[in-house]
Amino acid sequence: MKNTFYFTIALLFVFNITSCTKDDPTPELDQEEVGGAKITFTEVEREAHDDHYHYKDIDDPETETIEFSGTQMLPPVGAHVHLDKGKTYRFQLVATDFAARETQQTFVEKADNHFVFILGIPEGAAEIVYKDKKEDGTSVSVGVTGYLTVTKETESFTLRYIMRHLNNGVKANIDPATDWSNTDFTKFTGSNDLDLKFEAHFVDGDHGH
Amino acid sequence: MKKPGAILLFLLLSIWSWGQSRSCNIAFSCHIVDEEKGIRLENARIEIGSSTWFSNHRGIVTISNLCRGTYRILVTHSGYSTMETEVNLIQDTTITLKVLPVLRHIDSVEVVGNSQLRHSSSTHLLTAQQRLESQGKNLAEVLTDIAGVSILKTGSNIAKPVLNGLYGTRVLLVNHQIRHESQQWGLDHAPEIDPFSGDEITVIKNADAVRYGPDALAGVVSINPSSINSEKLLSGNINMVGQSNGKSLLVNTRLEGGIGKFAYRLGATKKQGGNTKSALYYLGNTGVEELNFNTLLQYQSGKNQWEMYLSHFGTELGVFAGSHIGSKEDILARIAHGRPFEEYDFSYRIESPRQKTTHDLAKISWKQTWKPGVDIEATYSLQQNHRKEYDLRRVQSDDVPMADMVLTTQALEVLWNTQQTTVGLAGSLQVNNNTPGTGTTPIIPNFDNHTIALFGLQKYFFATKVLEVGLRYDYKYFDVAGYRYDYAHPNADGSVQQYLLEGQKHFHNLSGIAGLTVPFSTNWYWKSNFGLAWRAPSANELYSDGLHHGTATYEVGDPNLKSEKGLKWINTLNFGNTWLKANADIYVQPIRDYIYAQPNPDSVRQTIRGTFPLFQYKQADAFLSGADLQVSMSWNKNWGYQVNYSTVRGVHSTDRTYLPYMPSDRVQQSLQYRFNGKAYVKVNHLFVAKQDRYEEGSDYVSPPPSYHLLGVLGSYGFTLQRHGLICQLGVENLLNTPYKDYMDRFRYYAHAPGRNISFKINYSF
Numbered sequence: 001m002k003n004t005f006y007f008t009i010a011l012l013f014v015f016n017i018t019s020c021t022k023d024d025p026t027p028e029l030d031q032e033e034v035g036g037a038k039i040t041f042t043e044v045e046r047e048a049h050d051d052h053y054h055y056k057d058i059d060d061p062e063t064e065t066i067e068f069s070g071t072q073m074l075p076p077v078g079a080h081v082h083l084d085k086g087k088t089y090r091f092q093l094v095a096t097d098f099a100a101r102e103t104q105q106t107f108v109e110k111a112d113n114h115f116v117f118i119l120g121i122p123e124g125a126a127e128i129v130y131k132d133k134k135e136d137g138t139s140v141s142v143g144v145t146g147y148l149t150v151t152k153e154t155e156s157f158t159l160r161y162i163m164r165h166l167n168n169g170v171k172a173n174i175d176p177a178t179d180w181s182n183t184d185f186t187k188f189t190g191s192n193d194l195d196l197k198f199e200a201h202f203v204d205g206d207h208g209h
Numbered sequence: 210m211k212k213p214g215a216i217l218l219f220l221l222l223s224i225w226s227w228g229q230s231r232s233c234n235i236a237f238s239c240h241i242v243d244e245e246k247g248i249r250l251e252n253a254r255i256e257i258g259s260s261t262w263f264s265n266h267r268g269i270v271t272i273s274n275l276c277r278g279t280y281r282i283l284v285t286h287s288g289y290s291t292m293e294t295e296v297n298l299i300q301d302t303t304i305t306l307k308v309l310p311v312l313r314h315i316d317s318v319e320v321v322g323n324s325q326l327r328h329s330s331s332t333h334l335l336t337a338q339q340r341l342e343s344q345g346k347n348l349a350e351v352l353t354d355i356a357g358v359s360i361l362k363t364g365s366n367i368a369k370p371v372l373n374g375l376y377g378t379r380v381l382l383v384n385h386q387i388r389h390e391s392q393q394w395g396l397d398h399a400p401e402i403d404p405f406s407g408d409e410i411t412v413i414k415n416a417d418a419v420r421y422g423p424d425a426l427a428g429v430v431s432i433n434p435s436s437i438n439s440e441k442l443l444s445g446n447i448n449m450v451g452q453s454n455g456k457s458l459l460v461n462t463r464l465e466g467g468i469g470k471f472a473y474r475l476g477a478t479k480k481q482g483g484n485t486k487s488a489l490y491y492l493g494n495t496g497v498e499e500l501n502f503n504t505l506l507q508y509q510s511g512k513n514q515w516e517m518y519l520s521h522f523g524t525e526l527g528v529f530a531g532s533h534i535g536s537k538e539d540i541l542a543r544i545a546h547g548r549p550f551e552e553y554d555f556s557y558r559i560e561s562p563r564q565k566t567t568h569d570l571a572k573i574s575w576k577q578t579w580k581p582g583v584d585i586e587a588t589y590s591l592q593q594n595h596r597k598e599y600d601l602r603r604v605q606s607d608d609v610p611m612a613d614m615v616l617t618t619q620a621l622e623v624l625w626n627t628q629q630t631t632v633g634l635a636g637s638l639q640v641n642n643n644t645p646g647t648g649t650t651p652i653i654p655n656f657d658n659h660t661i662a663l664f665g666l667q668k669y670f671f672a673t674k675v676l677e678v679g680l681r682y683d684y685k686y687f688d689v690a691g692y693r694y695d696y697a698h699p700n701a702d703g704s705v706q707q708y709l710l711e712g713q714k715h716f717h718n719l720s721g722i723a724g725l726t727v728p729f730s731t732n733w734y735w736k737s738n739f740g741l742a743w744r745a746p747s748a749n750e751l752y753s754d755g756l757h758h759g760t761a762t763y764e765v766g767d768p769n770l771k772s773e774k775g776l777k778w779i780n781t782l783n784f785g786n787t788w789l790k791a792n793a794d795i796y797v798q799p800i801r802d803y804i805y806a807q808p809n810p811d812s813v814r815q816t817i818r819g820t821f822p823l824f825q826y827k828q829a830d831a832f833l834s835g836a837d838l839q840v841s842m843s844w845n846k847n848w849g850y851q852v853n854y855s856t857v858r859g860v861h862s863t864d865r866t867y868l869p870y871m872p873s874d875r876v877q878q879s880l881q882y883r884f885n886g887k888a889y890v891k892v893n894h895l896f897v898a899k900q901d902r903y904e905e906g907s908d909y910v911s912p913p914p915s916y917h918l919l920g921v922l923g924s925y926g927f928t929l930q931r932h933g934l935i936c937q938l939g940v941e942n943l944l945n946t947p948y949k950d951y952m953d954r955f956r957y958y959a960h961a962p963g964r965n966i967s968f969k970i971n972y973s974f
Contacts, residue, residue: 191535
């Protein structure tokens with residue numbers, strides 16, 4: 001019986017050095033998720049310089065903003081954006097996390113893993129160029145900030161703004177000058193951090209509202 | 210060209226050394242053990258030819274200076290049935306021979322001497338040859354040599370055993386007599402067990418919940434050590450496996466010995482591999498690293514036996530980069546493309562997405578023999594499973610895990626055994642905690658899972674027949690707490706708040722077993738076994754509500770799920786003579802409230818992280834049926850043939866629609882030619898049929914076509930400096946066939962691995 005006694009003592013000791021109940025759970029702020037987003041279009045002036053353009057802010061610019069919220073990141077019912085033919089707009093994404101902190105710069109800081117695809121614009125109706133800057137001033141092409149020049153009037157269309165989270169090494173296969181409108185974007189392996197859809201149309205002159 | 214040249218030179222040297230080494234200096238050690246109680250038998254008589262030896266007080270006989278060759282061994286002991294077997298000696302060898310107590314009954318003097326006839330379970334033990342040939346594979350792949358076992362894969366590295374159509378928590382893994390506790394709920398969570406840690410791997414196809422605990426709806430996989438060679442102070446072996454696909458190298462070392470009443474065994478395994486290659490292209494980020502240790506200590510004093518086992522399993526493995534998706538659109542694009550969009554190169558580098566898992570086990574057991582055939586045994590175990598899953602992150606560094614879970618399980622079991630009766634009391638305390646700081650809401654909440662059980666097994670012997678009955682009662686307490694999103698009550702601006710989910714659940718149920726074994730003649734026997742098992746829903750089935758980053762699926766549990774109950778009736782018909790062995794297992798299994806995750810290609814969950822395929826846990830009555838056939842023939846001392854066939858059907862009982870993820874029919878066959886007992890060559894063929902029993906539209910793509918795989922293997926054993934050496938050269942997927950398997954969850958994105966040339970060296974000293 002002596003062995004049984006020692007064995008029991010040993011077991012009681014081991015039971016006591018390990019926890020038998022769960023910890024109180026800690027709420028996590030889902031840092032990888034985006035709690036809200038808005039895209040703002042601000043009219044700017046485009047100046048041609050050799051083979052490229054310079055973009056300048058103007059006084060009292062025309063602006064259009066569309067916001068997205070909820071689990072499905074939808075815009076308000078009936079919301080749409082209209083932009084004028086011949087004008088150039090700076091578009092800027094503002095994304096917020098669960099704590100309503102701005103988080104769009106995280107896409108830019110990991111520029112090798114992010115790229116925006118803008119789909120749905122009728123062919124030849126717009127020229128788009130991305131102009132992102134990291135915090136250290138490095139220029140990169142992500143699509144958080146860019147310039148859109150309307151070249152043709154269109155009917156209403158659904159514009160899709162996809163922030164693609166790319167696998168390592170995939171970004172090297174993307175040509176920002178041409179692939180921003182690549183409808184075959186799924187071939188660039190990764191997942192979608194944001195998939196925003198809203199109605200837009202490009203108008204010539206005054207729009208009725 | 211240097212490596213093939215070196216291998217050729219090595220083989221030539223091997224052949225030469227074989228011719229030079231026919232000296233009679235082999236040491237043979239034999240452990241005589243009671244088959245039922247596991248106790249070592251003193252004074253057992255061992256006859257080899259005209260010579261006789263007797264086992265010592267530790268049940269061991271050691272014979273030295275034997276020549277290489279095949280010997281017939283006769284073991285006799287008062288009170289035990291006579292045992293006769295053959296052993297082929299090519300090196301120093303230690304074997305364990307288990308003899309059965311003779312049972313004499315009032316109306317019968319017939320002896321039941323075949324171990325398979327003393328229980329009604331359908332048990333299948335992997336042979337030493339199968340174990341050697343499967344070195345370098347993971348546990349699930351090792352088991353596929355047994356008919357009825359297939360694998361559920363997540364890419365090239367992650368594999369779970371599927372037994373008669375069921376997998377996950379329904380297949381109990383019993384490692385060194387301890388129920389393996391880990392995060393087995395995840396389809397991408399492979400068992401954290403080093404196959405080298407056990408020598409005897411057995412598959413029990415019965416729903417044997419009485420002895421092994423609830424959940425064993427499909428059956429049990431048992432991994433046990435062989436007896437330690439304690440006659441020497443130090444002996445052991447070294448195994449090396451090199452594989453061309455993945456350019457992997459595995460080294461396993463084992464040391465063992467004994468001093469007086471004390472015996473020890475130490476083992477370590479290190480494995481490293483890089484990106485594997487399908488027949489056509491590399492599979493990016495499929496490298497693996499593994500480092501495992503284990504220690505077994507035994508002490509025997511009089512009627513008391515003590516055993517301590519410690520093991521550590523640690524692995525880091527990459528998840529195929531091309532499987533990273535975020536929407537149905539992604540899946541469909543990759544299915545249409547048929548292969549990854551990117552071209553990958555070979556690399557040992559493991560990047561996110563990846564998994565890092567450790568599993569630690571400590572066990573101590575004590576056994577006291579009160580009188581011959583009667584003993585009491587107590588076993589305590591402590592397990593800790595730590596799983597980290599990493600994904601491509603945006604805010605945090607990729608080094609911060611998306612999931613970080615620690616599962617701690619303590620278990621205590623007390624058994625009282627006689628030759629015909631086993632009574633046991635078992636209890637366990639299990640705690641799952643999520644480590645804070647992942648920056649993502651855990652898919653599984655924190656929980657306590659405590660169980661207690663009482664069980665009994667009784668055998669009745671009627672002449673040559675054996676009737677076995679057992680009953681078990683289990684009570685399970687489940688207490689959960691974790692934060693969840695309240696999707697049902699969004700805020701006015703559409704955002705969703707978190708709330709604290711808390712809840713307790715109580716499950717209790719009866720399990721039972723009833724089996725009969727009937728020998729028709731010395732060649733034929735029939736077994737019939739009913740096993741009633743139940744399984745309480747696991748934490749993920751009840752409470753998961755979130756993105757499972759490992760599989761890029763959004764999983765939704767159902768807190769109202771009930772326990773599933775399964776009754777498995779399996780009939781075994783076995784024939785064996787000197788040249789033919791055949792075994793057929795035929796089973797049916799109705800399962801009430803079967804829990805399954807239904808992939809719904811028409812339904813996705815849009816989250817603020819993206820849009821993901823939705824898998825929803827459901828419950829419905831199901832019916833499984835199938836058959837496994839295993840035939841092996843030895844036409845003469847040179848030629849041998851083996852074939853395994855398995856088929857399983859799984860349907861919903863109500864509407865007869867097919868269950869998802871059921872293995873298709875498969876045939877595995879091999880033809881072997883043996884040279885003088887020391888060397889052999891073998892040709893393997895595997896045919897896996899297309900899964901036609903599939904509900905159209907229930908998955909993103911129809912099951913892939915059938916495929917054939919060919920393989921060859923050559924094995925040669927010889928002695929080197931009085932020590933044994935076995936070399937094997939094998940080729941799997943010889944024709945480099947590109948194929949996809951229905952049971953591979955990554956078949957949407959890529960083909961399965963292509964040709965693999967492996968070279969194995971097993972050195973015993």
